[in-house]
Amino acid sequence: MAxxxxxxxIESISITFMTTTMKKYLNMLLLPAIVAVSSCGLxxxxxxxxxxxxxxxxxxxxxxxxxxxxxxxxxxxxxxxELRDPIPVYVGQDGTFEAKLFDGExxxxxxxxxxxxxxxxxxxxxNVSGTANVDIEVTPFYTVSNVQLALSGSSADxxxxxxxxxxxxxxxxxMILVGKTSFVDDVSYTARVDINDATAGSTVTGSIDxxxxxxxxxxxxxxxxxxxxxxxxxxAIYSQVVKLR
Amino acid sequence: MLAGGITCxxxxxxxxxxxPDTIMTDDQIFGDEVMIRSVLANYYGRVSWGQHIxxxxxxxxxxxxxxxxxxxxxxxxxxxxxxxxxxxxLIRNINQFLQSLRETTAVDEEDKQAYEGEAxxxxxxxxxxxxxxxxxxxxxxxxxxxxxxxxxxxxxQYPRSTEAGIYDYIIEECEAIxxxxxxxxxTHSARANKWVALMLKARAAIYAGSLANYNNKMSSPxxxxxxxxxxxxxxxxxYYEQALAxxxxxxxxxxxxxxLNKPDDLERxxxxxxxxxxxxxxxxxxHDRIYPxxxxxxxxxTRNIPGSHAEDIDRAYAGPILNLVEDFEYTDDRNGDxxxxxxxxxxxxxxxxxxxxxxxxxxxxxxxxxxNALFKGTPVPLQAGQKVWNNGSWQTLVxxxxxxxxxxxxxxxxxxxxxxxxxxxxKTGFFFRKFLDEAAGASTRGRNSxxxxxxxxxxxxxxxxxxxxxxxxxQSVAVGYINQVRERAGIQPLTSVTLDDIIQERRVExxxxxxxxxxxxxxRRAHIVWNGVVNSPTAQQYALFPYLVVAPGTPNDGKYVFxxxxxxxxLHPRFFQLRNYYNFIDxxxxxxxxxxxxxxxx
Numbered sequence: 001m002a003x004x005x006x007x008x009x010i011e012s013i014s015i016t017f018m019t020t021t022m023k024k025y026l027n028m029l030l031l032p033a034i035v036a037v038s039s040c041g042l043x044x045x046x047x048x049x050x051x052x053x054x055x056x057x058x059x060x061x062x063x064x065x066x067x068x069x070x071x072x073x074x075x076x077x078x079x080x081x082e083l084r085d086p087i088p089v090y091v092g093q094d095g096t097f098e099a100k101l102f103d104g105e106x107x108x109x110x111x112x113x114x115x116x117x118x119x120x121x122x123x124x125x126x127n128v129s130g131t132a133n134v135d136i137e138v139t140p141f142y143t144v145s146n147v148q149l150a151l152s153g154s155s156a157d158x159x160x161x162x163x164x165x166x167x168x169x170x171x172x173x174x175m176i177l178v179g180k181t182s183f184v185d186d187v188s189y190t191a192r193v194d195i196n197d198a199t200a201g202s203t204v205t206g207s208i209d210x211x212x213x214x215x216x217x218x219x220x221x222x223x224x225x226x227x228x229x230x231x232x233x234x235x236a237i238y239s240q241v242v243k244l245r
Numbered sequence: 246m247l248a249g250g251i252t253c254x255x256x257x258x259x260x261x262x263x264x265p266d267t268i269m270t271d272d273q274i275f276g277d278e279v280m281i282r283s284v285l286a287n288y289y290g291r292v293s294w295g296q297h298i299x300x301x302x303x304x305x306x307x308x309x310x311x312x313x314x315x316x317x318x319x320x321x322x323x324x325x326x327x328x329x330x331x332x333x334x335l336i337r338n339i340n341q342f343l344q345s346l347r348e349t350t351a352v353d354e355e356d357k358q359a360y361e362g363e364a365x366x367x368x369x370x371x372x373x374x375x376x377x378x379x380x381x382x383x384x385x386x387x388x389x390x391x392x393x394x395x396x397x398x399x400x401x402q403y404p405r406s407t408e409a410g411i412y413d414y415i416i417e418e419c420e421a422i423x424x425x426x427x428x429x430x431x432t433h434s435a436r437a438n439k440w441v442a443l444m445l446k447a448r449a450a451i452y453a454g455s456l457a458n459y460n461n462k463m464s465s466p467x468x469x470x471x472x473x474x475x476x477x478x479x480x481x482x483x484y485y486e487q488a489l490a491x492x493x494x495x496x497x498x499x500x501x502x503x504x505l506n507k508p509d510d511l512e513r514x515x516x517x518x519x520x521x522x523x524x525x526x527x528x529x530x531x532h533d534r535i536y537p538x539x540x541x542x543x544x545x546x547t548r549n550i551p552g553s554h555a556e557d558i559d560r561a562y563a564g565p566i567l568n569l570v571e572d573f574e575y576t577d578d579r580n581g582d583x584x585x586x587x588x589x590x591x592x593x594x595x596x597x598x599x600x601x602x603x604x605x606x607x608x609x610x611x612x613x614x615x616x617n618a619l620f621k622g623t624p625v626p627l628q629a630g631q632k633v634w635n636n637g638s639w640q641t642l643v644x645x646x647x648x649x650x651x652x653x654x655x656x657x658x659x660x661x662x663x664x665x666x667x668x669x670x671x672k673t674g675f676f677f678r679k680f681l682d683e684a685a686g687a688s689t690r691g692r693n694s695x696x697x698x699x700x701x702x703x704x705x706x707x708x709x710x711x712x713x714x715x716x717x718x719x720q721s722v723a724v725g726y727i728n729q730v731r732e733r734a735g736i737q738p739l740t741s742v743t744l745d746d747i748i749q750e751r752r753v754e755x756x757x758x759x760x761x762x763x764x765x766x767x768x769r770r771a772h773i774v775w776n777g778v779v780n781s782p783t784a785q786q787y788a789l790f791p792y793l794v795v796a797p798g799t800p801n802d803g804k805y806v807f808x809x810x811x812x813x814x815x816l817h818p819r820f821f822q823l824r825n826y827y828n829f830i831d832x833x834x835x836x837x838x839x840x841x842x843x844x845x846x847x
Contacts, residue, residue, distance in 0.1 A: 069321075069322060084836070086832075113465075192778070194778075
């Protein structure tokens with residue numbers, strides 16, 4: 001069959017098979033069938049099963065960031081291939097990250113100018129074999145510590161200390177954020193107060209009046225955290241999220 | 246099965262053995278002036294980028310308009326590739342055109358120069374559109390690359406120019422092009438002439454100047470180490486001088502003017518300066534449209550016409566938002582907020598909803614259809630519901646489309662505005678006026694509209710001159726220019742000019758004209774205006790809802806009041822982040838050309 005000229009093939013089918021009208025319908029059935037059964041093996045990889053986990057840390061403590069909107073990313077590169085597109089690794093709001101990968105040697109870097117820390121794009125080499133765990137050390141411009149967040153009546157009260165770690169920028173503002181889900185940041189919140197006169201080394205106190213807030217009135221769960229935006233940086237640094245009720 | 250498969254793909258006719266009738270040789274094209282012009286026309290059709298009226302969705306993602314074609318949008322962040330232009334295909338085509346044009350003998354030298362000028366202008370315009378999104382990009386000159394198997398491809402890989410370098414190239418090109426082109430106007434300003442080239446020169450120079458100036462005033466300026474992004478601050482003054490000189494040339498010597506045909510009706514005058522093509526003296530270069538002709542019209546009027554005036558089933562796709570309306574000043578008050586409550590917090594009552602906009606900048610009515618304003622001679626009703634005085638408090642009554650109460654008074658207009666998800670019912674309180682075509686049949690699907698889209702116009706030359714003079718410390722010159730524009734709008738003159746005045750004037754003068762986004766970027770204000778904060782007066786979108794007062798027996802019965810509401814058609818405040826100042830470089834481009842460096846934040 002494969003050796004015959006195409007014209008001959010058509011001839012033999014129409015004679016030995018069936019009438020032309022029926023052939024037309026049969027072709028409609030056969031074409032998808034042929035497409036469905038044929039395939040090439042090139043793209044038939046198994047999905048990656050190895051797992052890279054890690055944290056973005058300062059002094060051993062994970063750094064709180066905005067976890068929504070793919071805001072803070074790390075990049076994984078692997079040498080030895082023709083193309084060099086990084087694999088984005090999304091950092092969660094508690095400073096942790098996770099990626100499913102093939103085994104191999106990877107290079108992990110922060111994204112250019114992304115995150116509330118000093119822009120340092122030194123490479124961390126990661127060997128992934130089954131699992132791997134890595135901490136990425138960063139130097140934030142500022143940190144927040146001794147964070148107290150509590151609900152008293154219809155007011156969310158916050159008190160925290162601001163510490164300057166690296167020079168080179170100022171405090172744009174600090175913010176107190178209350179959210180109705182456990183994802184709280186400068187985009188996802190139900191109530192927010194910005195304080196513009198915070199200074200490094202001082203303790204900042206503030207509160208949000210929630211009396212008119214529908215999410216407060218509904219009686220559902222509430223979460224809160226505080227954040228600090230260094231001037232001219234694309235992201236704020238946050239405390240860990242606490243559940244208010 | 247295999248046999249069946251083969252029958253599908255085999256054929257015995259010589260169908261494929263024909264000479265193509267849609268592919269022409271170089272000799273066929275460049276031996277005939279008509280063909281040369283039609284190739285050029287093709288390039289003119291390929292240079293619309295960013296906001297324009299044939300893509301009205303683009304008006305709703307900034308702070309100019311909101312959608313009313315259904316449920317709310319989810320826009321919050323701006324994409325890393327928003328309005329990104331990377332069209333080296335077009336640049337190659339233009340370079341091929343130039344190569345063949347220079348060799349042809351079918352046209353005389355003078356015409357040849359003019360065609361060369363137009364082609365090079367379109368190329369400079371393409372580079373400009375790339376530069377304002379991404380910064381410096383590879384400049385390939387007149388090169389037409391040919392690849393042959395086995396050659397060293399690194400010779401085809403050009404690195405990115407610096408951001409200053411690409412603006413310098415555009416400015417130099419425009420200077421050279423302006424000498425090649427005619428200084429006369431052409432039909433509907435559809436083709437490039439000397440003044441179009443000078444306008445691009447002025448615009449490129451003012452962009453470069455403001456980038457050099459304001460980027461370096463940020464607390465951490467956005468740059469790359471090679472200068473692909475980031476212009477040195479000491480270049481600013483030079484660019485401002487170039488911008489001022491080019492703009493002055495257009496203002497003093499061109500056949501265009503700040504069109505003032507109807508001094509008694511400045512509102513109508515402004516509408517006609519932008520939206521009436523015949524005998525127009527304002528517009529210097531536009532994307533023109535014509536009926537008939539397949540694909541040569543725009544559906545802007547069809548989609549956005551008020552329901553009360555619709556000629557087809559389409560209507561009210563989107564409408565301007567209150568943020569824009571309130572940015573228009575009053576004739577004697579620079580704060581343009583609509584007066585809806587008095588000092589005690591009580592409603593202010595208006596006999597006619599339109600009275601709330603009395604004494605506003607005349608451009609407002611020429612840009613936006615206000616509640617009860619006339620369109621094509623008949624009023625456009627916009628009524629959200631009734632405010633009923635009930636035992637000492639106001640009760641809001643909202644009805645179905647065109648529903649009336651027992652006394653036969655209208656509750657809610659079929660036009661809206663409404664806060665539900667009904668498609669094609671206004672949700673902002675305003676309709677588009679600028680670029681809305683008054684011609685009969687212009688809002689039907691079968692015909693659509695011949696409305697053009699201006700890319701350069703005289704008022705821009707005036708405001709570029711004002712901005713450049715202000716930055717160069719020439720206050721009296723700047724005041725003179727900005728007041729020309731303000732005088733035509735019927736608002737009070739200024740005695741000094743600041744950057745905020747320039748931003749404000751450009752915001753209202755050029756609404757829907759593809760300036761707002763690029764302006765806020767080059768002034769490095771976008772992340773401050775669109776700060777992502779819920780209920781921020783600039784980042785959140787707002788609507789204005791008119792209500793009929795029902796308070797029988799009181800003097801206010803039958804009057805109108807207004808509520809200012811968060812726009813229901815867009816849930817989130819706009820959030821422009823630092824990384825949005827420059828589009829991301831596509832990683833595929835870098836894979837093809839490793840000399841391309843990435844942009845900041847990428």
